[in-house]
Amino acid sequence: MSEKPKKEGLWKRIVHTFREKKETAHYKFNKIGKLRVHEFTDPVAAREILRQDANFGTPRFVKKGIGRFIGNALILDEGESWQNMHNLMVDIFSPKGVNKTIAPVITDECDKMIDRWLKDGKPLDLEHEMRGLTAKVVMRVVFSDSINEKQAQDIIDASTVTIESFRKPHKLTVAMRMLGIHKEYIPPMKKTYKESAAKIDGILETIIAERRKLKEQPDDILGRLLEATDVATGQPLTQKQIKDQLVMFIVAGHETTAVGLTFSLHELLKNDKELKKVQNEVDNFTHGQRLTPGDYNRLPNVRDAFKEAMRLHPSAYEIARECEHDTVVGGVQIKERDLIRISVLEMQRAPDLWQNAAEFKPERFRKEPMPRAWLPFGTGPRVCLGMTMAMTEGTLALAEIFNRVTFDVTERPTGEQLVFTMRPLGKLEATAKERKPNPAQPTP
Ligand code: HEM
Numbered sequence: 001m002s003e004k005p006k007k008e009g010l011w012k013r014i015v016h017t018f019r020e021k022k023e024t025a026h027y028k029f030n031k032i033g034k035l036r037v038h039e040f041t042d043p044v045a046a047r048e049i050l051r052q053d054a055n056f057g058t059p060r061f062v063k064k065g066i067g068r069f070i071g072n073a074l075i076l077d078e079g080e081s082w083q084n085m086h087n088l089m090v091d092i093f094s095p096k097g098v099n100k101t102i103a104p105v106i107t108d109e110c111d112k113m114i115d116r117w118l119k120d121g122k123p124l125d126l127e128h129e130m131r132g133l134t135a136k137v138v139m140r141v142v143f144s145d146s147i148n149e150k151q152a153q154d155i156i157d158a159s160t161v162t163i164e165s166f167r168k169p170h171k172l173t174v175a176m177r178m179l180g181i182h183k184e185y186i187p188p189m190k191k192t193y194k195e196s197a198a199k200i201d202g203i204l205e206t207i208i209a210e211r212r213k214l215k216e217q218p219d220d221i222l223g224r225l226l227e228a229t230d231v232a233t234g235q236p237l238t239q240k241q242i243k244d245q246l247v248m249f250i251v252a253g254h255e256t257t258a259v260g261l262t263f264s265l266h267e268l269l270k271n272d273k274e275l276k277k278v279q280n281e282v283d284n285f286t287h288g289q290r291l292t293p294g295d296y297n298r299l300p301n302v303r304d305a306f307k308e309a310m311r312l313h314p315s316a317y318e319i320a321r322e323c324e325h326d327t328v329v330g331g332v333q334i335k336e337r338d339l340i341r342i343s344v345l346e347m348q349r350a351p352d353l354w355q356n357a358a359e360f361k362p363e364r365f366r367k368e369p370m371p372r373a374w375l376p377f378g379t380g381p382r383v384c385l386g387m388t389m390a391m392t393e394g395t396l397a398l399a400e401i402f403n404r405v406t407f408d409v410t411e412r413p414t415g416e417q418l419v420f421t422m423r424p425l426g427k428l429e430a431t432a433k434e435r436k437p438n439p440a441q442p443t444p
Helices: 010-018 043-051 060-070 079-089 095-120 126-143 149-163 171-178 191-212 221-227 239-269 272-286 293-298 300-312 344-348 387-404
Strands: 019-024 027-032 035-040 123-125 318-323 327-329 332-334 339-343 405-411 415-418 422-425 429-434
Touching (some): 035 043, 035 171, 043 318, 095 126, 095 387, 239 300, 239 387, 293 387, 300 387, 318 344
Antiparallel strands (some): 327 332
């Protein structure tokens, strides 16, 4: 019996009736009533937009929606106040800062994780493991040792629930935009999100109260926040401002890197030739010893494998902006309040921008002239502040994992899902076994 075609909902019918579309190779334009949305996959136009921070800010619906959880934290902030916070944190995340303080934390946490794998010998959910690793690393960067394991785990669990709600604009916001009404409807928070936010709040209050008792603050993110001054008031940051920044760093600093690492493991574990290159590079370098934090810059094959996994599976798959003043980008007229979507995912997979775009080919980063279409961390003044930390973490963690273990894979992801970040669909499950290093092998 043939299935009855599904009836289109009222919302979809309205959108289809009023939509005007234009499309060229790397640009799409959709106009529905007064709502205008430009989608760019052209690297030159994308970079031009991202460089013009003053004219292309974070969309208001994103600011208001996410702002319920993180107030005006650095990622949403603007102007002098953003600059102040950026300056306060930038050296922690600079190559020198990462090398000195963050890289040792990464290798330490990574070795502890691998020791546990080898001791337990159980099948591992590798996405879950990577989330655990990146969460532990970011917690130490934010709090040093002022957080215990339970508090850290509770914050991660609760923030995973709140992340789920960082979604698209509400239909009412879209409807108002279609009518030319520039307002955003932010629906009331679901009970579960409220509960998670309150839980995070309570834990942070306790940690902050303990830290305020110290005569001297450790040089970590919390320490810097406790000693910072608000540029607008000239006063120390309020408790809420501190908590907002902490939540932002925890969320921004673990989810994306965890997903990047999981996709890297997934690609390497289905690609023998690339895996051998990584193993040989690590063997020739470590000779069976543990990796040291300073090794990051000496592992180009491993670094390129992480970069290539983030090209094929960018965790921040789309960057959104809203135009503040009429302008022209790449010959396209953009009006005040137009929405912009930079589809990092499509750009990084475009067959005319990359040779054999669908293939996992890490060496492309050294053989092809560096394509300007690689944008997993954004670019311009709002480029990811944690980029060096993430690249270091990705490279060192992959190198140490393949230095010390081999895997028997029992389940693989079947695709991808677009949630807050792009995540694997389905589990990457494997059992880890101790690996005997095999030094001095020629690279295939
Ligand atoms: C693979 C891992 C990561 C990816 C793919 C990633 C991606 C991004 C992207 C695309 C942006 C720019 C968003 C925009 O322009 O609207 C961004 C901003 C940011 N990221 Fe990351 N990120 C990663 C890891 C990290 C880490 C480890 C941290 C810190 C612990 C971090 C902290 C930040 C911050 C603070 C911003 C805001 C910068 C600003 O607005 O000035 N990120 N990230």
